[in-house]
Amino acid sequence: MEKIDFKLNEQQQKAVDATEGPVLVIAGAGSGKTRVLTARVCHLIEMGVNPYNILAITFTNKAAKEMQERISKALGSNTAVWTSTFHSMCAKMLRFDIENLGYSGDFTIYTEQESERVVKRVAENVIGADPKQKGEYMNHISRAKTLAMSPEEYYFAIKDDIREAETIRQVYSLYEQELKNSNCLDFDDLLLKTVELFEKCPEVLQRYQRRFQYIHVDEFQDTNKLQYKIVKMLAGGYGNLFVVGDEDQSIYSWRGAEIRNILDFPKEFKNAQVFKLEQNYRSTTSILKAANSVIKHNSNRNEKNLWSDHSDDNSVEYYEAYSDREEAGQVARTIDYLCHQDTAYREIAVLVRANSLTRAFEEEFNLHGIPYKVFGGFRFFERKEIKDALAYVRVAINPRDNDSILRVVNYPKRGVGNSTIDELKQVAQETGKPFFFVLTNPELLSATSQKKLAPFTQIALTLVEAVKTMKPTEFFKFMVATSGLETALKASGDKEDENRLENIYELVNAVSEFEEDNPDATVSDFMQSVSLVSDTDEMDDNNYVTIATIHAVKGLEFDNVFIVGCDEGIFPSQRSIMNGDVEEERRLMYVAITRARKRLYVLSAKQRYRFGKMESLSKSRFISEMRGVSPSVRVENSSYGSRATTQTRERTTFGTNSDTNIYSSSYKTKSGVALGGFELQKEKKKQSGINYDAFVKDTYVEHTKFGRGIIISTSGEGEDKIASIAFSGLGVKRFSLAIAAQYLKIIPKEK
Numbered sequence: 001m002e003k004i005d006f007k008l009n010e011q012q013q014k015a016v017d018a019t020e021g022p023v024l025v026i027a028g029a030g031s032g033k034t035r036v037l038t039a040r041v042c043h044l045i046e047m048g049v050n051p052y053n054i055l056a057i058t059f060t061n062k063a064a065k066e067m068q069e070r071i072s073k074a075l076g077s078n079t080a081v082w083t084s085t086f087h088s089m090c091a092k093m094l095r096f097d098i099e100n101l102g103y104s105g106d107f108t109i110y111t112e113q114e115s116e117r118v119v120k121r122v123a124e125n126v127i128g129a130d131p132k133q134k135g136e137y138m139n140h141i142s143r144a145k146t147l148a149m150s151p152e153e154y155y156f157a158i159k160d161d162i163r164e165a166e167t168i169r170q171v172y173s174l175y176e177q178e179l180k181n182s183n184c185l186d187f188d189d190l191l192l193k194t195v196e197l198f199e200k201c202p203e204v205l206q207r208y209q210r211r212f213q214y215i216h217v218d219e220f221q222d223t224n225k226l227q228y229k230i231v232k233m234l235a236g237g238y239g240n241l242f243v244v245g246d247e248d249q250s251i252y253s254w255r256g257a258e259i260r261n262i263l264d265f266p267k268e269f270k271n272a273q274v275f276k277l278e279q280n281y282r283s284t285t286s287i288l289k290a291a292n293s294v295i296k297h298n299s300n301r302n303e304k305n306l307w308s309d310h311s312d313d314n315s316v317e318y319y320e321a322y323s324d325r326e327e328a329g330q331v332a333r334t335i336d337y338l339c340h341q342d343t344a345y346r347e348i349a350v351l352v353r354a355n356s357l358t359r360a361f362e363e364e365f366n367l368h369g370i371p372y373k374v375f376g377g378f379r380f381f382e383r384k385e386i387k388d389a390l391a392y393v394r395v396a397i398n399p400r401d402n403d404s405i406l407r408v409v410n411y412p413k414r415g416v417g418n419s420t421i422d423e424l425k426q427v428a429q430e431t432g433k434p435f436f437f438v439l440t441n442p443e444l445l446s447a448t449s450q451k452k453l454a455p456f457t458q459i460a461l462t463l464v465e466a467v468k469t470m471k472p473t474e475f476f477k478f479m480v481a482t483s484g485l486e487t488a489l490k491a492s493g494d495k496e497d498e499n500r501l502e503n504i505y506e507l508v509n510a511v512s513e514f515e516e517d518n519p520d521a522t523v524s525d526f527m528q529s530v531s532l533v534s535d536t537d538e539m540d541d542n543n544y545v546t547i548a549t550i551h552a553v554k555g556l557e558f559d560n561v562f563i564v565g566c567d568e569g570i571f572p573s574q575r576s577i578m579n580g581d582v583e584e585e586r587r588l589m590y591v592a593i594t595r596a597r598k599r600l601y602v603l604s605a606k607q608r609y610r611f612g613k614m615e616s617l618s619k620s621r622f623i624s625e626m627r628g629v630s631p632s633v634r635v636e637n638s639s640y641g642s643r644a645t646t647q648t649r650e651r652t653t654f655g656t657n658s659d660t661n662i663y664s665s666s667y668k669t670k671s672g673v674a675l676g677g678f679e680l681q682k683e684k685k686k687q688s689g690i691n692y693d694a695f696v697k698d699t700y701v702e703h704t705k706f707g708r709g710i711i712i713s714t715s716g717e718g719e720d721k722i723a724s725i726a727f728s729g730l731g732v733k734r735f736s737l738a739i740a741a742q743y744l745k746i747i748p749k750e751k
Contacts, residue, residue, distance in 0.1 A: 006039040006074075008032075015275040016040045018242075019047065019214075022235075022269035024262070025244040028306045029291070029594035030282030030557070033244045034063075037216055038070040040242060041081060044214055051079040053213040055234070058085055059222055063555070067218075082212075086227050087187065090194040093208070094185075100201045101193060108184045112138070115175075115186045122174035129167050132413060136494050137171045144172060145188035146224050146256035148195060151176065191226040198233050209237025220245030220265075224256035232268075241269065247302060248295050251551060251588050259300060278304050280594075282557055284312035287600050291593040294625045298583045306594075316600045318623060324565075324608040325513060328360040331562050332368045334601065335545060336739050338560055345371055347559035349546040351592050353571035355383075355499065356506045357564065358547050363510070365545065367722065368739045369705075375548035385485075385500040386507055390527070392483045393476070396463035397524055399436040402428075406435070409456050412488035416456065420449045436460065459483060472523050473512045480504055502610075509609035518715075550592045561596035563589075566604040567617040582621075589622045602626070690741045692721045701725060702745045706733065 008016060012032060015025045016039045027033035037056065045051055058064045068083040082089070095105045110118070119141070120134040129137075144154035155169035162168070179185065185193060198205040215235050217223070220243040223231070235241040243265065250259040266272045280288055288306045295301070321327035335348055350361055350372075359380035365372045380386060388411055391404040398404075409424075410416035427438050427445060439457040442450040462482055467475055480486045489501040514526050546558065565571055572585035593600060604619040695701075699711045709727040716722050719738040726732045735744075 006035060006042075008036070008039060009279055011275055011277055011279070012036050012039070015277070016043050018273045018275070019044060019240070021239060022265070022272040023242045024220075024265045024269075024272055024274045025242070025277060026262075026274065026302050026304060027244050027246055027277040028280060028304055029246065029249060029591070030280040031277035031306070032279075032281055033218070033277065034067065034070070036277070037218060037242075037244055038067060038074065040216065041067075041071055042074045045075060045079065045081075049214060051081045053211060054081045054216070055089075055212040055214070056081060056083045056216040056218070057089060057231070058083070058218045060555075061085055061088070063218065064088070086230070087190045090190040090230070093204075094190065094193055094197065097197055097201065097204050098193065100204070101196060102180070103183055103185075103193075108182070109190070110179070110184050110186045112187070118178050119171060119175055122178055123171050125174060126167060126170045128164075129171055133492075133494070135496060137168060137175075140168045141172050141175060142188050143256070145186075145192045146226060148192060148226060148229075188226075191224075191230065195226055195229055195233075198230075205233055206237070208234055213238045214240045215242065217241070217243045218245075221247050221250040221259060221262045222252050222257045223261050224258055228258065228261045247300070248298070248304075248587055248590050249554065251554065251584060251591055253584055263300060263302070276302070276304050278306055280306045280308045282597050283308060283594060284310045284315045284598060286312055286314060286316045287593060287596050290316050290600065290626045291590050293627075294586060294593065294622055295590040297625055298586050300583060312598075315596075315598060316602070316626075318602045318604075318626070320619060321603060321605045322607065323614075324357075324360050324605045325364075327564060327603050327605045328364040330603065331361065331564065331601070332364045332370060332739070334562075335370055336368065338599075343560065345543045345545045348562075349548060349553060349556075349558040349560070349595065350562045350564060351548060351550050351553060351595065352565055353550065353573065353588070354502075354565070355549060356502050357570070359506050359510060361547055361564070365547075367734055368736050369733070369743070371544040372547050373544050375546060375552045380503070380506070383500075383503055385489075385503050389476075389480065389483075389485060389504050389507055392459075392463060392479050392485075393467075393523065393527060395436075395460050396467040396475075396479070397527065399460065399464055400434040402435045405439075405460070408483070409453070412484045414452070414455050414484075416452050420452045423449050424453065467523050470523075472515045472521060472526050473508065475523050476508050476511045480508065505610070512609065550588050553595055554591055557595050557597055559596075559598045560601070561592070561599070562601045562603065563592045564603045565608075566602055566620040566623055567608065568620055569617060570608075571620050571622070586622065586625075589620075690719075690737065692718050692737055692741070694746055695721065695723050695737055695741070695744075700747045702747050703727070703740075704743045708747070709733075 006012075006016075009032075012035070015023065015036055019040075025033065025036060027036070041054055041056060044054060056064075056067055058067060064083050064085055068081070071079055071081055071083070084092070091109065094103075094107070098105060098107060116134045116138050119137050120131045123129040123131040123134060123137060140154070140158075144151070147154070147157075149157060151169045151172040154172065155165050158168070159165040179189070212234055215231065217231055222245070231241065231243075243262070245262045247259055247262050250257060250262070253259070266274060283291075283306075285308050288308050292305055319327075319330055321330055331350060335345075338348065339345065352358055352361075358374055362372065362374065362380050364370075374380075381390075388408055391407040394401045394404040395408070406421070409421065423445060424435055424438055428435050431438065431444065438444055439453060439460065442454070442457070445453065459482055463479060466478055466482075470478060485504060486501065489497045489504070492498075511526055515521055518525065546553070550563075563571075569577065571589065572582040576582045576585045602623060604623065605617065607614050607616055609615075695711060695714060697711055697713055700708065701711065702708050703725070706725075706727045709725040711723050712726050712732065713724045714721055721737045722734055723737055723740075724732050724734050737744075
């Protein structure tokens with residue numbers, strides 16, 4: 001077979017040529033590890049190894065498919081290389097041999113939601129168990145399985161620290177019985193049962209050891225205890241184990257990943273060959289300097305220093321905003337500039353540490369007409385807890401809203417079961433009245449249903465009266481407390497419920513900002529604005545700005561990356577600070593930085609709405625750690641939008657060696673001074689020549705994307721002017737004219 005030229009650098013080639021024994025490739029971000037893995041497999045086949053004897057394990061189906069396609073393309077034909085994720089591989093193995101464990105090969109694999117329903121059902125049969133805590137019980141069960149512990153073993157491991165240990169043991173035990181009786185496995189079982197199978201049936205293990213003479217594992221830093229054990233058992237035959245990973249990108253400890261697996265590899269596998277891939281093919285030099293400067297503060301890592309031939313010492317900028325709102329506006333304005341310099345929306349990503357931070361950017365992008373999609377979480381107003389809160393508001397505004405009543409009549413839980421709800425529906429149907437009429441005329445219901453529905457009825461009546469007199473922010477705070485949402489989510493103790501409550505507080509923040517901009521607005525006005533925001537669709541499914549959590553974009557890359565919310569207590573998280581361990585948070589920052597190819601923008605805010613109030617925050621320690629790359633700093637005065645107060649801003653370009661060269665963009669003003677992405681919008685507005693006074697109510701306009709529309713209202717003046725425009729078949733959309741005027745043409749009024 002003719003040798004394939006993969007155009008590898010020296011270190012990559014050395015790793016590919018090391019075909020025998022254990023091999024660890026420490027592959028820095030963007031260093032071409034997928035190319036190395038593919039080249040290694042093809043090299044083995046070129047040497048005469050039967051593809052049937054090669055195993056390649058990845059962590060996602062997409063990665064497995066991509067690797068298989070690369071191998072097939074390189075060799076010119078499909079091969080018998082077993083390329084798979086851990087879970088898919090284990091499921092396939094279990095289909096053949098799980099009878100040895102008392103299951104049949106046609107077992108069902110439960111999703112997380114299905115598993116939680118089983119947990120809820122069995123918890124009802126355990127004295128002292130609370131079925132509402134199904135998520136918490138499921139977390140314990142998953143943790144126990146990842147640690148390969150039985151219910152009894154896990155009980156003894158936690159009994160001294162967790163009061164409910166005995167309850168958890170019983171729920172776990174009954175859950176396992178239920179799955180076994182139903183011939184079902186959950187996601188964790190796929191790994192755990194494979195280990196059990198290999199231990200109970202050594203002949204099965206030996207069969208796979210004989211087959212897999214060469215084993216490859218991608219993203220080795222993400223392996224958990226069970227995955228590591230499976231790999232070690234399979235490699236026990238020939239000992240040819242090739243693993244690729246980067247401990248600096250280990251960001252999944254919360255789901256069981258063990259960073260020690262990669263750090264201790266040379267100790268566990270004697271005579272292991274170790275190669276470092278430090279040449280980066282993705283990012284500019286200044287981006288890599290920032291990444292190296294941050295990650296070097298971690299102690300649990302292999303020393304390495306990413307470098308690149310893409311020389312650019314001015315492609316990283318830091319901006320300290322006065323508030324979270326200004327932060328979102330600054331990002332929107334910079335994106336607008338980038339897209340006017342022939343940058344596509346798809347080449348831009350806004351990365352957040354927590355889902356609750358996306359709301360401000362969603363609203364700002366909607367206002368500016370920037371298409372986006374949210375990943376790593378739902379769009380803010382589509383999250384369950386937000387829909388639940390808004391359902392209470394809709395009941396208050398319109399008590400005839402049957403759908404909203406059904407959504408929250410038993411949320412938080414009030415003991416309103418299906419039979420009670422069925423009776424409510426039946427009486428409403430028989431009388432031809434809405435649910436609210438039946439609720440406020442309880443004599444129509446049975447005594448049992450009257451008692452169960454009375455608490456919700458009182459809440460609904462209270463909210464109906466309150467909305468008539470309260471201002472929006474006051475009412476929303478009142479609703480959160482009166483509905484029981486705040487009390488229930490606080491009492492839960494579940495980490496997810498803490499996040500849900502923070503999102504509800506973020507909703508209150510949104511109302512407060514809306515009321516500040518619209519002093520005479522009512523609760524109904526805010527709800528209308530929410531419906532407009534939620535109704536905004538992507539302009540182009542293939543061309544949008546990505547808004548995502550950092551976890552969601554691991555493995556992806558973008559030309560332009562904005563890392564926002566870089567404040568102490570947010571990034572790094574308050575939990576990590578309190579625990580005294582921010583190393584994983586720092587690795588998360590490293591991952592975020594190395595997603596950027598050409599430009600990186602880092603932002604923080606001096607003030608941010610959190611937990612229903614404005615808080616003053618200090619900038620993230622990671623920003624000062626980035627300053628180890630010889631920064632140049634310029635302090636400037638600027639104002640933001642309708643908030644005309646002049647504030648001091650700090651803008652830093654990292655990676656420069658000259659105080660005179662502090663801008664990252666080649667864009668120039670008339671005076672010849674270059675402007676960076678964070679300053680260009682102010683200059684651009686000065687030169688725009690837009691006649692904002694021409695955009696008034698009842699004016700017809702033509703939008704390049706949405707077609708003909710009519711302005712139905714405006715607010716603000718000059719460059720702060722916002723226009724609400726009704727488009728036929730599309731509804732009403734709001735635009736910041738400083739951004740959108742270039743897409744709008746005023747046309748003669750229709751007769």
